[in-house]
Amino acid sequence: MARVLVLGAGVAGHTAAAFARKWLGREHDVTVVSPRDYYNWIPSNIWVGVGLMRPEQVTFPLRPVYDRAGITFVHGAARAIHPEGDRADATPFVMVEPAGAPGTRTRVPYDYLINATGPRLRFDRTPGLGPDGHSHSVCTEDHAVHAARAFDTSVARMRRGERQRFVVGVGHGTCTCEGAAFEYIVNLEFELRARGVRDKAEITWLTNEYELGDFGMGGMHFRTGGYVQPSSAFNASLFAERGIDWVTRAHTRAVEPGRVHYEQVDGTVGELPFDFAMLLPPFSGVGITAVDRDGADITARLFQPNEFMKVDADYAAKPYEDWRARDWPRTYQSPAYRNVFAAGIAFAPPHAISRPYATPSGAAVAPAPPRTGMPSAMIGKTVARSIVDMIHGADTPTRTASMAEMGAACVASAGANPFTGTAAAMTVFPVIPDFETYPEYGRDLDRTFGEIGLAGHWIKIILHHLFLYKARLRPGWSLIPE
Amino acid sequence: MAPTPTTHVAKPTRWTVFLRTFIPWQLWRFAMINLRMLDIIRRSHRH
Numbered sequence: 001m002a003r004v005l006v007l008g009a010g011v012a013g014h015t016a017a018a019f020a021r022k023w024l025g026r027e028h029d030v031t032v033v034s035p036r037d038y039y040n041w042i043p044s045n046i047w048v049g050v051g052l053m054r055p056e057q058v059t060f061p062l063r064p065v066y067d068r069a070g071i072t073f074v075h076g077a078a079r080a081i082h083p084e085g086d087r088a089d090a091t092p093f094v095m096v097e098p099a100g101a102p103g104t105r106t107r108v109p110y111d112y113l114i115n116a117t118g119p120r121l122r123f124d125r126t127p128g129l130g131p132d133g134h135s136h137s138v139c140t141e142d143h144a145v146h147a148a149r150a151f152d153t154s155v156a157r158m159r160r161g162e163r164q165r166f167v168v169g170v171g172h173g174t175c176t177c178e179g180a181a182f183e184y185i186v187n188l189e190f191e192l193r194a195r196g197v198r199d200k201a202e203i204t205w206l207t208n209e210y211e212l213g214d215f216g217m218g219g220m221h222f223r224t225g226g227y228v229q230p231s232s233a234f235n236a237s238l239f240a241e242r243g244i245d246w247v248t249r250a251h252t253r254a255v256e257p258g259r260v261h262y263e264q265v266d267g268t269v270g271e272l273p274f275d276f277a278m279l280l281p282p283f284s285g286v287g288i289t290a291v292d293r294d295g296a297d298i299t300a301r302l303f304q305p306n307e308f309m310k311v312d313a314d315y316a317a318k319p320y321e322d323w324r325a326r327d328w329p330r331t332y333q334s335p336a337y338r339n340v341f342a343a344g345i346a347f348a349p350p351h352a353i354s355r356p357y358a359t360p361s362g363a364a365v366a367p368a369p370p371r372t373g374m375p376s377a378m379i380g381k382t383v384a385r386s387i388v389d390m391i392h393g394a395d396t397p398t399r400t401a402s403m404a405e406m407g408a409a410c411v412a413s414a415g416a417n418p419f420t421g422t423a424a425a426m427t428v429f430p431v432i433p434d435f436e437t438y439p440e441y442g443r444d445l446d447r448t449f450g451e452i453g454l455a456g457h458w459i460k461i462i463l464h465h466l467f468l469y470k471a472r473l474r475p476g477w478s479l480i481p482e
Numbered sequence: 483m484a485p486t487p488t489t490h491v492a493k494p495t496r497w498t499v500f501l502r503t504f505i506p507w508q509l510w511r512f513a514m515i516n517l518r519m520l521d522i523i524r525r526s527h528r529h
Contacts, residue, residue: 233492240491241499378526406526409519422502425515427522447522453502455512459519481523 002028002391004384005094005110007078007288009034009062010042011373012344013116015380015482018473020114021071023388030070033096033108035077037062039471040141043373044464046184048144049278050151050191052416055141060472069473074108075099078117078286081302083337084293092339112387115309116343116380119283122172126281128255129171135255135277138184147278151188154276158197164275167260169206171279173251173359176216176368178209181280182235183412188278189242190415198243204272205239205246206262206279208365210357212236212248216367217353220428221441222450228441234450238414238424247272251363252279267360283368285309285346301336308348310335315350323351325404325434331397332383339390341383341397344376353432374408375401375431377482404432407447411460414452423456 004024006017009032021030038059047053066073076098085091093109121139123130131137136147154164168185170178185205192198205212213219213231220231239246249265260279261271285307289299303309311334314327327350334340342348349369356366371379379401386397407429415421427449433442441448470480494502501507 236491237493241493374523374526407522408526409522419505420503425519427518429522429525447518447525449518451511451515453511454505454508455515458508458512459515481527 002111003109004028004030004112004114004387004391005108006030006032006114006116007034007094008032008116008118008344008346009036009039010116010118010344010376012118012346012376012380013114014039014471015377016114016116016343016384017071018069019381019384019478020388021069022478023384024391026070028391029072031072031074031108031110032062032066033074033076033078033094034062035075035099037073037075037099039065041464041468041471042139043180045138045141045144046180046187046413047416048141049136049138049147049184050187051148052187052191055145058141058468060468065473074106076106078288079105081113081115081288081290081340082293083113083290083302083340086293086295090293111339112390113340114343114380114383114387115288115341115346117286117288117346119345120286120307121281122284123281126171126252126254129252129279130281133255134257135171135260135279137280138180138278139280150276151191155192155195155197157275158192158200161200163200163202165273166201166203167206167272167274167277167279168203169279170208171252171255172282173208173363173365174282174368175208175280176283176370177280177372178207178367179215179370179410179412181207181278182215183414184278185244186238186242186412186414187416189244190417190421194417203242203244205244206250206252206260206272207246207248208250208367210249210265210355210365212239212246214354214367216370217428217431218355218433218442220426220443220448220450221445222448223445228445231450234424238452249357249365251359251365253363255279263359263361263363265357265359265365283345285348298336302334302340304348306348309342309346311342311347313348313350315348320352320355325430325432325436327351328402328404328432330400330402331386332379332401333386333397338396341387343380343383345371347371347379371403373410374482375403375406378406381482402432404430404434406430411456411463413457413460416457418457418461419454421457422452422454423460424450424452425456425459426450
């Protein structure tokens with residue numbers, strides 16, 4: 001019997017656990033450890049954040065799903081990986097802090113480990129940032145609910161004739177997931193129009209992107225109207241059309257009540273007054289430690305300083321100009337332990353995709369690479385397949401899922417209405433630009449495109465229901481592609 | 483009027499904006515976008 005242990009029940013972890021369970025015989029055990037006992041389809045949180053969905057429409061309890069599927073669920077947070085066991089027992093295990101029992105520890109043994117713990121939301125990196133400070137977030141459904149309440153309050157004030165200032169974007173120079181904030185700002189603008197108060201609102205996009213439409217992936221290029229256009233033109237047009245102003249190349253220094261302070265790459269120091277701010281936090285790994293059999297700390301062997309797990313990537317320090325698509329991981333296997341893998345946001349990217357900058361005062365303005373959505377699920381599934389094959393006798397991982405060899409389909413909502421809504425439907429191939437294969441733009445322009453329209457919104461709605469159906473492991477779930 | 487970042491940006495024509503929510507055209511685009519996405523999904527599942 002083999003024990004497969006998955007840390008985390010987000011897109012990557014849940015996908016990995018579901019496929020491992022499907023492909024392994026019942027004599028093997030699949031266990032999921034997660035501090036949350038429910039699944040959250042995070043891409044739809046933006047709709048919760050403007051009051052268009054309730055939290056229960058983007059979440060469901062995990063335990064009944066896992067009970068039905070034959071997956072063991074441990075409600076708790078992984079604290080330490082012991083890949084060599086300890087002096088008394090060489091069986092690898094993870095020390096877990098059970099939910100509701102802070103300070104206590106439980107050993108969960110494994111033969112194969114998938115670290116899919118996702119990010120820690122580092123609101124603490126910017127003074128005043130986040131729901132415990134002075135701005136909102138849509139990173140969790142709970143944050144989104146609070147954002148929606150504040151949004152409703154602003155709308156009520158506008159209906160009384162007051163003007164309101166909205167600032168949406170990122171709360172630090174090293175943030176990622178600009179795409180989610182982008183979706184939120186255009187949905188917010190759409191909702192203000194739908195509620196008849198758009199004329200009372202000033203809306204500003206605050207971002208660490210050097211150019212609009214960078215999204216932490218160096219932007220994209222599309223063939224359109226007889227030109228090859230950068231995504232910056234695409235996004236700028238969308239914002240101009242909707243009357244949204246923007247501040248780019250910015251590190252958010254602090255958020256005070258009603259005021260956000262920023263510094264730009266050219267040294268400009270500015271502030272934006274606001275009545276409502278939704279600013280995403282930077283991410284780090286969740287801070288799991290690693291311990292060898294003698295009790296010595298070996299965290300640095302398994303993790304990068306940013307707390308994301310090292311996998312089969314090229315982490316050699318080198319200038320931005322020298323990185324190559326092949327530096328990116330393919331199997332997501334830890335170089336330190338052959339039975340340890342990482343999937344989704346938890347793996348450490350080898351370098352930035354977007355060119356990193358810094359402000360004159362030294363603050364990094366460097367969008368971090370996105371590892372969410374379709375690539376995250378693809379990696380989870382690939383890792384599960386490799387582990388299943390290794391359990392069945394393979395010496396090394398059998399499958400690869402390099403983000404430099406896979407594409408991604410993304411639908412960014414720009415207004416939710418079945419007849420008047422729109423969304424930007426985009427595909428990129430590959431996710432990581434490969435300038436050796438595609439010298440001019442780094443991507444295959446036959447397979448990288450974007451367009452805005454109602455069709456995109458229909459697709460977004462269908463994907464919402466389809467992926468929640470799949471995550472609930474309903475009949476035929478595995479036929480739905482990642 | 484004070485200049486804003488939006489001053490020098492391309493904006494869609496009324497026709498373009500109309501097509502974005504014109505249902506017969508969007509049904510066609512729905513089919514085309516799905517075909518493009520299926521191509522990406524197929525290529526990404528090869529490994």
